[in-house]
Amino acid sequence: MQRYFVDKQEQSQFILENDDRHHIVKVMRMNPGDEIICVNPDGRSAICKIAEITDEAVVADIVKWNDETVELPVRVTIACGLPKGDKLEWIIQKGTEMGAYSFIPFAAKRSVVKLDEKKSGKKTERWQKIAKEAAEQSHRNQVPGVSAPIDFHTLLKESKNYDFKVVAYEEESRSGETANFVQTLNQLQTGDSLFIVFGPEGGLSEKEARLLEDHDFKLCGLGPRILRAETAPLYALAAISYQLELMR
Incomplete structure (x- = not known):
């Protein structure tokens, strides 16, 4: 059954407009009576039943409210050093499927892609659309927020409001560090917030890593192998889901 995130609700009905209406009518070819x-x-x-389709909207009657719980029990924010090409789109799409709460792209020292304020608005709009579509496809109840790209110092300020903060740092993996991420996962409780920072393709610089450490981040290794920029966030989310959903 197709899922849609809808802002407009009137008593016992939802009103679906714009892209959602187009998807229902032109892509899915639905008709009144479809759910x-x-x-x-x-x-x-x-669960809703389509009651009416007009030129401007689809009106759907509420049949039954669901009581399902499908979100991760903790709010996980993924902060990624801006990667090349469409890797960030991949991280947002797959990270949404795996339960991320929000995404923050940031300009790291070794990012090949640089901040462009003129283009950031359109890019952020596209990233948010990708998150919405992925949330619908994976039957989530929340659409992760995707922020406009920020600089490193803003990232440090942004991290102040989180319960736990970790950094996936490849030098820790090379040195064999395996305890910090596990210790953090063992401390997490339902409702906690977790901020995880990942570097771009070239990784974080030592200066960036130390600055994060100075701001109460734990430097973590994610196993003995060095993961790509687009793989590490998904590895972390999978580990969190296993620890907090499958093991409890």
């Missing part, structure tokens, strides 16, 4: 799932801004989902 969909609608999710409101509070993260509540409901």
Whole structure:
């Protein structure tokens, strides 16, 4: 059953407009009587039946509210040093499927891609759309937020409001460090927030790593192998899901 995140709700109905209406009518070829799932801004989902299709909107009657819990029990923010090409799109899409709460791209010293304020608006809009589509496909109840790219010092300020903070640092993997990430996962409780920083293709510089450490981040190795920039965030999310969802 197709899922849609809908901002407009009137009593016992959802009103789906713009891209959602187009997808229902032109892509899925749905008709009145067909059922969909609608999710409101509070993260509540409901089975709905299409009641009316107009030139401007699709009106869907609420049949039954769902009580399912599909979100990770902790809020995980993935901060990525800007990678090349479409790697960030891949991280956002797959990271959304795996339960990330939000994404923060940032300009690292070794990022080949540089901040461009003129283009950041359109890029952020595209990234947010990718997150929405991935959240619908994976039947989540929340769409992760995707921020516009920020600089490194803003990243440090942004990290102040989190319960736990870790950095995937390849030099720690090379030295055999394996305990810090595991210790952090063992401390996490339902409702906690976790901020994880990943470098770009060239990794974080030693200066960046030390600055993060000075701001209460734990430097972590993610096993004995060196992971690509687009692989490491997914590895971390998979480990979190295993620890907090499958093992409990």
